[in-house]
Amino acid sequence: MADRPLSPHLTIWKWGPHMLVSILHRVTGDGMAFLALPMLLWWLGALASGPEAYADFAEAATSPLGYVVLVGISWAFFNHMSSGIRHFVLDIGAGYEIETNKRWSIATTAIGVILTAAFWAAIVLL
């Protein structure tokens, strides 16, 4: 890191939901770049390689750790999607009033969790 002085940002700011949304947007986005895209390539590579490779993938994906990773990836996607849509609203200059901003910050985080639960419920039930 640079030698330049840094403002003591994280240590002195009073926490608000908008900070959580911002941090989660970055963590889920970059997390998916590291985890979800390689998983997608593994899935496609296994499909293209044949039934045995696909069975290996399926075994790993349906192991306890595999489910943790898959649920984590799906949550990362739905969280990133809902906070990304919030970004579009902010991009047009709307939603900066303190109460509105706070309300939608909480809402996007909750919507990400709800959509993840709905997705897995649909996978299991349909």
Added chain:
Amino acid sequence: MARRTSLERHGGKGTAIARVRGLGAAGEGTGAWVGQRYTAIGNLILIGFLAMSLILLPDLGYATVREWIAQPIPATVLALIMINTFWHARHGLQILTEDYVDAPGNKFAVTALLNVAFAGGAAFGLFCILRLALGGGAE
């Protein structure tokens, strides 16, 4: 006073966004910023389609998924994911790099690595999709 169109406001030189596109501090930042939005919209459609497909497929076994992926629309969507989503993700990591990697040499090295990794990953994905969609490979 009547509302003026953006063309009138900006003397026929295009909209406000057209005038600043490509004019960030580095001479190119705004173009990348807008590109991140375009690919985000693409991701909404493409990953939305993938998520709905995963829900609606009767099972996710080899035969079912293989038959599904060989169809024109799923194959096209997955191929577009390799381009659109990978561009979006590479750009997101690029921003992370620009925020936290300060030394110019390190920044260049990380950016180069990102470009190689994402170009390689996307090309691999495209090859797999082509093989599945156009036949060939192990049965």
